Amino acid sequence: MDFQLTEDQRALRRAARELLAKRFGPDRLRAAVGDPAPDRALWRELGAAGFFALRLPEEAGGVGLGLPEAVLVLEETGRALLPGPVVACQLLAGVVDGVASGEKIVGLCEGGREPVLWEHPAACDELILVETGTECRDGVGGGARGRTAGVCRSAAERVSCAPFASVDPLTPLARVTGLPRAEALALDASRLRREAALLTAAQQLGSAARTVELAVAHARRREQFGAPVGSFQAVKHLCAQMLVRAEMARCAVYAASVTEGDLDVTGAKLLADEAAVRNARDCVQVHGGMGFTWEADVHLHLKRAWLRAECWGTAGEAEELLAAGLIT
Amino acid sequence: MDLTFTEEEDAFRARLRRWLGEVMPALPAKPAADDWPGRRAYDAAWQRMLYDAGYAGLHWPEDAGGRGATPTQHLIFLEETERAGAPYVGANFVGLLHAGPTVAAEGSAEQRARWLPPILRGDEIWCQGFSEPDAGSDLAALRTTAVRDGDHYVVSGTKLWTSHAEVADWCELLVRTDPDAPRHRGISWLAMPMDAPGVTVRPLRTLAGSAEFAEMFLDEVRVPISHRVGAENDGWRVTMVTLSFERGTAFVGEVVACRRMLGALARTARDNGRWDDAVLRRRLGRLHAEFAALWRLTQWNVSEAAAARPPGGGGGGVPGTGGSVFKLRYSHARQELYDAAAEVLGAGALDADHEWVAGRLSSLSYTIAAGTSQIQRNIVAERILGLPKGR
Numbered sequence: 001m002d003f004q005l006t007e008d009q010r011a012l013r014r015a016a017r018e019l020l021a022k023r024f025g026p027d028r029l030r031a032a033v034g035d036p037a038p039d040r041a042l043w044r045e046l047g048a049a050g051f052f053a054l055r056l057p058e059e060a061g062g063v064g065l066g067l068p069e070a071v072l073v074l075e076e077t078g079r080a081l082l083p084g085p086v087v088a089c090q091l092l093a094g095v096v097d098g099v100a101s102g103e104k105i106v107g108l109c110e111g112g113r114e115p116v117l118w119e120h121p122a123a124c125d126e127l128i129l130v131e132t133g134t135e136c137r138d139g140v141g142g143g144a145r146g147r148t149a150g151v152c153r154s155a156a157e158r159v160s161c162a163p164f165a166s167v168d169p170l171t172p173l174a175r176v177t178g179l180p181r182a183e184a185l186a187l188d189a190s191r192l193r194r195e196a197a198l199l200t201a202a203q204q205l206g207s208a209a210r211t212v213e214l215a216v217a218h219a220r221r222r223e224q225f226g227a228p229v230g231s232f233q234a235v236k237h238l239c240a241q242m243l244v245r246a247e248m249a250r251c252a253v254y255a256a257s258v259t260e261g262d263l264d265v266t267g268a269k270l271l272a273d274e275a276a277v278r279n280a281r282d283c284v285q286v287h288g289g290m291g292f293t294w295e296a297d298v299h300l301h302l303k304r305a306w307l308r309a310e311c312w313g314t315a316g317e318a319e320e321l322l323a324a325g326l327i328t
Numbered sequence: 329m330d331l332t333f334t335e336e337e338d339a340f341r342a343r344l345r346r347w348l349g350e351v352m353p354a355l356p357a358k359p360a361a362d363d364w365p366g367r368r369a370y371d372a373a374w375q376r377m378l379y380d381a382g383y384a385g386l387h388w389p390e391d392a393g394g395r396g397a398t399p400t401q402h403l404i405f406l407e408e409t410e411r412a413g414a415p416y417v418g419a420n421f422v423g424l425l426h427a428g429p430t431v432a433a434e435g436s437a438e439q440r441a442r443w444l445p446p447i448l449r450g451d452e453i454w455c456q457g458f459s460e461p462d463a464g465s466d467l468a469a470l471r472t473t474a475v476r477d478g479d480h481y482v483v484s485g486t487k488l489w490t491s492h493a494e495v496a497d498w499c500e501l502l503v504r505t506d507p508d509a510p511r512h513r514g515i516s517w518l519a520m521p522m523d524a525p526g527v528t529v530r531p532l533r534t535l536a537g538s539a540e541f542a543e544m545f546l547d548e549v550r551v552p553i554s555h556r557v558g559a560e561n562d563g564w565r566v567t568m569v570t571l572s573f574e575r576g577t578a579f580v581g582e583v584v585a586c587r588r589m590l591g592a593l594a595r596t597a598r599d600n601g602r603w604d605d606a607v608l609r610r611r612l613g614r615l616h617a618e619f620a621a622l623w624r625l626t627q628w629n630v631s632e633a634a635a636a637r638p639p640g641g642g643g644g645g646v647p648g649t650g651g652s653v654f655k656l657r658y659s660h661a662r663q664e665l666y667d668a669a670a671e672v673l674g675a676g677a678l679d680a681d682h683e684w685v686a687g688r689l690s691s692l693s694y695t696i697a698a699g700t701s702q703i704q705r706n707i708v709a710e711r712i713l714g715l716p717k718g719r
């Protein structure tokens with residue numbers, strides 16, 4: 001047993017962090033708030049760097065790495081608040097042509113819930129829908145019933161949508177109302193769903209760890225009563241609890257990437273969601289009035305964390321699954 | 329990141345399981361909670377069995393009488409003994425987890441030879457005399473004095489919350505040897521025999537009704553200078569070595585036990601109908617994730633310790649700071665677990681004889697003993713996050 005990152009894994013994480021810092025720095029982040037469409041040039045650059053082809057075998061032009069490595073890279077995208085359907089592109093590289101290289105951008109939606117939300121609808125070339133319920137609909141919101149769990153794809157322009165005002169300025173959303181003439185994909189729906197949950201949890205982890213850093217940096221800099229506010233215990237203890245949440249989530253997410261167990265992933269998502277949401281809220285608090293502004297980046301972490309917490313398994317669903325897992 | 333075990337580790341686990349399978353049925357019945365001589369005898373007998381089978385001081389360095397096992401083997405040991413329902417260290421807690429490791433790390437060759445073998449054999453029980461009426465979280469405020477008189481120190485003062493004082497043979501004692509030095513630089517670490525004239529122990533009753541700890545009055549107790557471990561006035565540093573052990577792997581067995589208990593809670597709730605309550609069910613589901621993650625955090629900390637392990641053996645200490653993150657989360661999770669148990673029991677949670685009710689009461693000490701949660705948060709904030717010291 002050696003539950004620590006290997007040298008190669010550390011190097012990979014460092015490289016991902018450096019690439020994102022160079023190509024998606026603070027100015028780009030602020031610009032993305034006004035125009036959150038993924039930057040196609042950046043997407044191709046990420047593709048060239050192997051971001052999406054990470055898990056494809058080397059014979060297929062991929063990097064030949066595994067889920068733990070994908071988790072480390074996704075953690076960095078969460079940390080950097082990179083906008084765009086990164087999870088979808090990571091999971092569908094090698095399935096949909098052009099995704100691995102970053103030429104094409106695809107979206108991934110979870111069917112069987114209401115509303116079915118689609119991230120970055122204007123930026124996607126295709127939409128892939130995952131249905132995992134026992135009874136799935138052919139075309140969301142009506143149509144022939146009776147199909148079992150499955151995955152289907154559709155060209156983006158064929159999807160009918162209704163507008164949806166996203167709470168997260170970095171993630172435009174649309175409500176999917178119909179997927180006419182969708183084509184079935186031979187993919188394992190429950191595995192896709194599990195991996196989507198895990199990679200989303202990895203992004204939450206990156207965000208949770210980042211808000212600890214932001215809070216600590218602010219608490220050291222900002223002075224009141226003649227001292228850095230970080231010297232006051234009430235503030236210090238908020239920061240300490242933030243770190244505890246992030247580190248718990250880290251262990252759960254990393255372990256789930258190794259075991260790929262259903263309950264491990266479910267638990268990891270639950271803890272990572274909680275860490276991301278609660279850390280972002282505490283980070284707002286530590287920033288004081290500044291934390292309540294559009295200007296500070298903190299709200300971007302909070303809103304994205306809320307959004308991800310609704311994807312691929314909510315807290316309520318996770319807790320029920322985990323409870324059932326105690327009995328079987 | 330590798331969560332699988334090597335062939336040696338698997339073989340170690342198999343051997344241990346076989347041995348536990350042989351000895352567990354022969355174990356005598358557990359003594360009553362307030363039968364202290366009985367508890368001492370029971371804990372000592374178990375330690376002796378471990379010693380005879382080569383499992384005592386497993387992760388201690390070989391030159392301290394240990395087996396030089398790796399941190400992973402130590403983890404397997406704690407996991408398997410708990411799974412088998414074997415006794416935990418009990419009254420041997422201080423000897424095996426604080427005083428022994430301190431002597432092993434800081435003691436002279438003679439001191440190691442004198443004190444370590446009886447700890448490993450279960451022959452001698454230790455207690456910890458650190459806290460005082462006016463020195464709890466602020467341990468460096470301790471006032472018990474030790475004045476030199478020939479080749480002895482003459483020790484006077486009051487110690488408080490001394491666990492197992494009633495049955496202990498030795499006390500690892502912190503005393504002030506230089507009242508004029510800055511607070512942290514006037515403290516020394518002594519091994520005090522509990523039968524020395526001038527030592528009076530008065531048991532204190534805990535809120536759980538038992539007498540787990542005591543007040544200890546020291547009235548001109550003569551302790552040989554040769555019983556001092558480390559240099560005079562260097563006791564603070566010597567003690568910090570101890571505390572990092574205390575916050576390390578001390579709770580591994582308990583996490584395994586909590587995970588098992590969670591399964592029992594769910595089954596009980598299903599049998600008594602409480603399972604239909606979605607709020608309770610979700611609460612148990614959350615605790616499932618919580619304790620699974622605490623187990624992963626343990627594996628993470630142990631792997632980190634293994635990487636930092638000095639060549640030539642020794643378990644390495646789990647770094648005190650990683651231990652603080654764990655202790656903070658675990659102590660609260662344990663309290664939540666027992667609160668959930670109370671909800672499963674309903675009015676049954678008012679039955680003081682129920683095992684889970686006793687556990688609920690004792691869980692309250694977890695956020696206080698061995699550094700309160702507030703102190704742990706200070707440690708995490710200042711030592712890991714680098715926030716400035718303050719009020």
Ligand SMILES: Cc1cc2nc3c(=O)[nH]c(=O)nc-3n(C[C@H](O)[C@H](O)[C@H](O)COP(=O)(O)OP(=O)(O)OC[C@H]3O[C@@H](n4cnc5c(N)ncnc54)[C@H](O)[C@@H]3O)c2cc1C
Pocket residue numbers: 233455456457458459460463464465466488489490491492540541693696697698699700701702703706
């Ligand atoms: C079951 C049990 C067994 C024990 N066994 C032993 C033993 O064997 N040997 C031994 O020496 N001691 C033992 N202790 C003592 C234990 O270490 C102390 O109780 C603990 O360190 C707290 O000290 P205190 O009780 O004086 O509380 P105080 O230090 O008086 O604390 C009171 C409250 O103030 C808070 N507080 C104090 N200082 C700060 C600060 N700087 N910042 C924020 N909050 C603060 C604390 O968190 C707490 O909530 C035991 C305690 C328990 C409960």
